[in-house]
Amino acid sequence: MLINGVPGDRIDIHDRGLQYGDGIFRTLRIMQGLPRQWPRHYRKLKQDCAALGLACPEADLLADELRQLAATRPDGVAKIIITRGNSERGYTLPPSVVPNRILMISPPPDFSDKYRLHGVKVRVCDLRLSHQPRLAGVKHLNRLENVLAAMEWNDPEIAEGLLLDMEGNVTEGTRSNLFLVRNGELSTPDLSQCGVAGVQRERVLDWAVANDVACKVEQLSLADVLAADEVFLVNSVIGLWPVRQLQERVWQQHPVSLQIGKWLNNATD
């Protein structure tokens, strides 16, 4: 682990990430000692910092620190946290606050290959996401909704929970973005009111453009999901999981999902 470039695993309790969740983060895959899709991740990190008015560390600095961590674990998952920095009590920012950066690396997850090839069973969470356009799309540190949603089930057969917003629009998984395949076209939920816009979601949108496949970003209902030809989930750690079952609906075949999943795994963009 590196904290502001120095090996360590502890931070000051005055850090505003702890005090208020005042910061952002990213999770990315390290393979063969290299971070996957680093330019995309850095671009998103910078956007998310800007959304909170945080100074984003330089790309070269973070890339160098990622390399140091990757040298210790060439196959793993890196997490980058940028917090506002330390301050005394109170929401108001001190006049000069310097962001803290925390880089962690952990072993790769041991998800079954079955998930990737044959799909996963998912459920609908009871928790509904709140609308906050000022924070929508941003991977910030205020993640209690995701935590509470993840606490709703402990059946190991269920790999992910779908989150609907207060108005019943399907928004995302607790830790993934969602796509539908319908009549050869893609759809993914609009995230202008809530949800996290991940890097793999962006890659799927780019894949669609490059392959001349329409992809709508729109409001989607649970009925839309259940009626889709295929449904899949993406994030930077899992890659792509087709959905095999949601409620009584079972999907046996996932041809488009598997094609996109293969591209996500292999493309070096």
Next chain:
Amino acid sequence: MLINGVPGDRIDIHDRGLQYGDGIFRTLRIMQGLPRQWPRHYRKLKQDCAALGLACPEADLLADELRQLAATRPDGVAKIIITRGNSERGYTLPPSVVPNRILMISPPPDFSDKYRLHGVKVRVCDLRLSHQPRLAGVKHLNRLENVLAAMEWNDPEIAEGLLLDMEGNVTEGTRSNLFLVRNGELSTPDLSQCGVAGVQRERVLDWAVANDVACKVEQLSLADVLAADEVFLVNSVIGLWPVRQLQERVWQQHPVSLQIGKWLNNATD
């Protein structure tokens, strides 16, 4: 500072308070070496822990640790943070996670006596609070909305910002609860959809009952606030501040507010 009872000022970066804002906190006044309204604060701490499914530390343990801190600074502000505890990457709780408790003490604020006696100027924040009934009222660590709202102004003449919700209901101050005085009765915003229900708000509600003054908990618009006979703000650090100015509206007299403020300062409940 005490971390799980041990003097220190650093926590493990795996703490879920930092990772996700997965925890709650309270801020309370220490005077003459004693925490003010400790039974009420503990009761609220326990309620807030329950709202997140956190195990709340025992009252005696926290009271003892508060006493240790208060011995070093008999006049100050204590902050208690209870986080879910440490875990590896991922929203899902590990099977056995032990909460971390962090106790901090800082100097008392140096707010002018004018604020308390003659009132403060407040503004309306642009940020609108999102509706999340699962977290409404709870003083949890997901406080980015408060941080962003507090970033909206830096005029030292403005002591607080009012927060409206997405539907335009006035909900609270960025760090205080709000009351109106109208025709000798009190009103305070309903906090079932958003906002933090503080201990001083509860005390004012109890004062109203004890003094046979009606106090409605209801939806309030900005027009309601501007038309009120008196407006005041409360929290455990400031006590009570009458509002002297909001937009073009100026309040010169605050008889009911001052009476309640005096009681809040002196009562030992």
